[in-house]
Amino acid sequence: MHLRRLAVEDFRSWERAELDLEPGVTVLVGSNGVGKTNLAEAIGYVATLGSHRVANDAPLIRRGAERAIVRAQVVHQGRELFVELEITAGRANRARVNRAPVLRPREILGILRSVLFAPEDLALVRGDPGERRRFLDDLLVARYPRYAGVRSDYDRVLRQRSALLKTARNRQADLSTLEVWDGHLARHGAALLAGRLELVDGIAPHAEKAFSEVAPTSDPLSLQYKCSIPGELDRAALEPMLLDELAQVRRQEIERGVCLVGPHRDDLVLGLGEGPAKGYASHGESWAIALSLRLASYRLLKADDVEPVLILDDVFAELDAQRRRALCAVAAEAEQVIVTAAVAEDVPAQLTGARFAVGGGTVVRTTTGDDPSDVQENG
Amino acid sequence: MFEGPVQDLIDELGRLPGVGPKSAQRIAFHLLAADAADVTRLQEVLQKVKEGVQFCEVCGNVSERERCRYCADARRDPTIVCVVEEPRDVLAVERTREFKGRYHVLGGALDPLGGIGPDALRIRELLARLGGTGPASDEGDIGEVIIATDPNTEGEATATYLVRLLKDFPGLSVTRLASGLPMGGDLEFADEMTLGRALAGRRALS
Numbered sequence A: 001m002h003l004r005r006l007a008v009e010d011f012r013s014w015e016r017a018e019l020d021l022e023p024g025v026t027v028l029v030g031s032n033g034v035g036k037t038n039l040a041e042a043i044g045y046v047a048t049l050g051s052h053r054v055a056n057d058a059p060l061i062r063r064g065a066e067r068a069i070v071r072a073q074v075v076h077q078g079r080e081l082f083v084e085l086e087i088t089a090g091r092a093n094r095a096r097v098n099r100a101p102v103l104r105p106r107e108i109l110g111i112l113r114s115v116l117f118a119p120e121d122l123a124l125v126r127g128d129p130g131e132r133r134r135f136l137d138d139l140l141v142a143r144y145p146r147y148a149g150v151r152s153d154y155d156r157v158l159r160q161r162s163a164l165l166k167t168a169r170n171r172q173a174d175l176s177t178l179e180v181w182d183g184h185l186a187r188h189g190a191a192l193l194a195g196r197l198e199l200v201d202g203i204a205p206h207a208e209k210a211f212s213e214v215a216p217t218s219d220p221l222s223l224q225y226k227c228s229i230p231g232e233l234d235r236a237a238l239e240p241m242l243l244d245e246l247a248q249v250r251r252q253e254i255e256r257g258v259c260l261v262g263p264h265r266d267d268l269v270l271g272l273g274e275g276p277a278k279g280y281a282s283h284g285e286s287w288a289i290a291l292s293l294r295l296a297s298y299r300l301l302k303a304d305d306v307e308p309v310l311i312l313d314d315v316f317a318e319l320d321a322q323r324r325r326a327l328c329a330v331a332a333e334a335e336q337v338i339v340t341a342a343v344a345e346d347v348p349a350q351l352t353g354a355r356f357a358v359g360g361g362t363v364v365r366t367t368t369g370d371d372p373s374d375v376q377e378n379g
Numbered sequence B: 001m002f003e004g005p006v007q008d009l010i011d012e013l014g015r016l017p018g019v020g021p022k023s024a025q026r027i028a029f030h031l032l033a034a035d036a037a038d039v040t041r042l043q044e045v046l047q048k049v050k051e052g053v054q055f056c057e058v059c060g061n062v063s064e065r066e067r068c069r070y071c072a073d074a075r076r077d078p079t080i081v082c083v084v085e086e087p088r089d090v091l092a093v094e095r096t097r098e099f100k101g102r103y104h105v106l107g108g109a110l111d112p113l114g115g116i117g118p119d120a121l122r123i124r125e126l127l128a129r130l131g132g133t134g135p136a137s138d139e140g141d142i143g144e145v146i147i148a149t150d151p152n153t154e155g156e157a158t159a160t161y162l163v164r165l166l167k168d169f170p171g172l173s174v175t176r177l178a179s180g181l182p183m184g185g186d187l188e189f190a191d192e193m194t195l196g197r198a199l200a201g202r203r204a205l206s
Helices: A036-048 A119-126 A129-143 A147-171 A178-214 A235-248 A250-256 A283-303 A321-333 B004-014 B021-033 B036-052 B087-096 B123-130 B153-166 B192-200
Strands: A002-011 A014-020 A024-029 A067-076 A079-088 A094-097 A114-117 A221-226 A267-272 A309-313 A336-341 A353-359 A362-365 B080-084 B102-105 B144-147 B173-176
Touching: A002 A036, A002 A336, A014 A036, A014 A362, A024 A036, A036 A067, A036 A079, A036 A114, A036 A129, A036 A309, A036 A336, A114 A283, A119 A129, A119 A283, A129 A147, A129 A178, A129 A267, A129 A283, A147 A178, A147 A250, A147 B153, A178 A221, A178 A235, A178 A283, A178 A321, A178 B153, A235 A250, A267 A283, A283 A321, A309 A321, B004 B021, B080 B087, B080 B123, B087 B102, B102 B123, B123 B153, B144 B153, B153 B173
Parallel strands: A024 A336, A024 A353, A114 A309, A309 A336, B080 B102, B080 B144, B144 B173
Antiparallel strands: A002 A014, A002 A067, A067 A079, A079 A094, A221 A267, A353 A362
């Protein structure tokens, strides 16, 4: 899979930008603050309908503009698809595929698949469990777009049930409907949980292997899913297990007014050697773990026969020689890699391909060769 | 910003569901240019809808009299009741011309986020109807309840809740609208949840 063209309008700092892309490596070079990452973010948004930098859409829209537009032309197995997304703050996005509107934007999930590695990924290791849950769920949706529905149904039920618990605490309100919400929470929760467990089974060997390549001198990395249900999980009976556990904590839940059981309380525990990575891993090791998780995502998707677009946003400057080499090795085998860097020297020499200079509100192609016809005005 | 009453009108129109600021402006200027008689007529129906329309004492549907036309119609089967969320859902079912029973309008769905619990819905009235103590105790025994709440999170929760309550009525048959593939649709475009439900609710052809 690769991206043939990306165009944005009123997206972040960009009033307008267009890039013609090719398979292989594309490097976007420009000083800090010129909008390189915004372009990487736009690609990620088309793939996941979310940003790797912010939780809501408002910052994606250029100040003063009403909506942002991202257009992407995706080539997959010789077929070309044209995706158009209109992002409006506080309202549902609108999407079109090959110029035909789709009912729900989430129907475009799966058209473009990408794996984005960025400085924010350090939070996968050091941040809250929520960061790791989001990592798992995003990857789950990238692999099986139907999980977008499972995830949003679960979130909706969770919000309703939490609202009920909260009012119950404050006003001793009617709890007669709580069991109804329990049932729905367990049903959707079990579906999400089953997906995550299978995903962790799939990604753990890839991540452990990637880490041993990236950081051969460190203790081995391990991945383990920690569920809010204590004890051994029976994967065939997740729904009744969740229901049982909800019954166990009922009183506590009503006292505290929060929902204490379900996939929204789970975590992906990253272990380094005998202990946990969080709090113990060094800065360099944390980076290597984050990188390994992204490389593992890439390899897992590739093993499913959908080669994702690899986006490396401003990451080479943070990595030592060993890690750069490991990342380059993966990048070299990828169908398409999009790299951003503040200075060209940060990008390893092995990554040859198209180069674009980003700055002053334009993107200009600067390579390859000295042929002036190669320089094309964009933006 | 326009001056005085024009801006007030635009603001009021903009608060209506489905009307954005641009549409509100267009409607406001349309009204400004329209015949005085047309505007008066609109003004009158607006007034009438607030003053003249009441809710059916039996089913809760919007009605001009104490009982709506479905509850007052003796030709409709009183033994079968279709439970819906809103009056507009009654119209939707009516358009099928397939249903000859009566209705019960809940006035919404369970929605803790919106502060709507079972007491805010006309569930007590439904139970009274089933128990034969409702305002239409003359309508006879109800043998079947069809739950036709929306197939979304809140509608499904409401349906589950009703099913639990209705278990207490012996001999009452409780059904839920089937959910599945839309007519004229393509299998390949169905989302996984719809298709999954359609599979679970498949029926035998022979």
